[in-house]
Amino acid sequence: MGRPGGLLLLPLLLAAPGGARAGGGSCEPHASCEACVRSHPECAWCEDPDFAQGGQAEGARCAPREALERAGCPPGAVVEPRGSVQVLEDEELGAGGAQGGPTQLRPQSVQVLLRPGEEQSFQVRFRRAQGLPVDLYYLMDLSYSMRDDLENVRKLGSDLLAALRNVTSSVRIGFGSFVDKTVLPYVSTLPSKLRNPCPERRQPCDPPAAFHHVLSLTADAGEFAERVSRQRISGNLDSPEGGFDAIMQVAVCEERIGWRPVTRLLVFASDDTFHSAGDGKLGGIVVPSDSRCHLDADGFYSQSQRYDYPSVGHLAQVLSAANIQPIFAVTGPTVPIYQ
Known part of the structure; x- marks a missing residue:
């Protein structure tokens, strides 16, 4: 701005809603002062008890001020509230x-x-004030389809940090990743696939996780770059990802993430669509998301197999309550869905 x-x-x-706009319509007979005043912003009401006795119909009490005064209503008896x-x-x-x-x-x-x-x-x-502090949490999709974009996604986080440092000297950045719930039909539950879900066995891949909080918000740019560079691709079975579970935990786990009472940004990087409320039934998960923090000691979302994905409306409500502004860094084909 x-x-x-x-x-x-x-x-x-x-x-204000409820009445005709000025310049349109006209005053019509009404049985009460309230109905008259609500009917049109130019309508007034004559409350003189003797007004109707002078040959005026009772409904004639509702008219523009000038008309009422011409008809004999004393100026002090004209009710014409103004905002x-x-x-x-x-x-x-x-x-x-x-x-x-x-x-x-x-x-x-x-x-x-x-x-x-x-x-x-x-x-x-x-x-706009200069140098406002900013907290930014970077949430990365590590599903197998992101393998071609992983390097760009890694670079995006560093570019965002550099851009923010040009605007403010008080910026902190954190990092986390997600794939999906580790149950069928989202992820193969074969022990070998849970260890290495990638199609090529020799390709080094990380185990899938619904959400992994890797780095709490920090001003150490070097640590952020080092943690992001260590991330490896993972994998799942279906196209939609479990990013909504991850966003929910980032929003509600304020102490673990390290949010300050400042401008809060959440950058969500993905190349595919998302699972939302109701999709959990496919894996036998029917309990709605409880909007609570469930991160274990290692930063993993520990209740992903118990609670369903949040809905779009639920997530919007939680983000608004936490004063977090989401930014969706997604590929072209999925942009309309996220919009």
């Missing part, structure tokens, strides 16, 4: 806000009263 330090002005227009905008908190943009962090948005708190169908506008100013 512009250069760091640049000011962006955003005019906001709000309209308003009141700024409650309006700190200057800058590095030292009341909450201890930088103030990037002004005003910070606004009270808006809206009459149905009426519009109110106010201006918001935004200036």
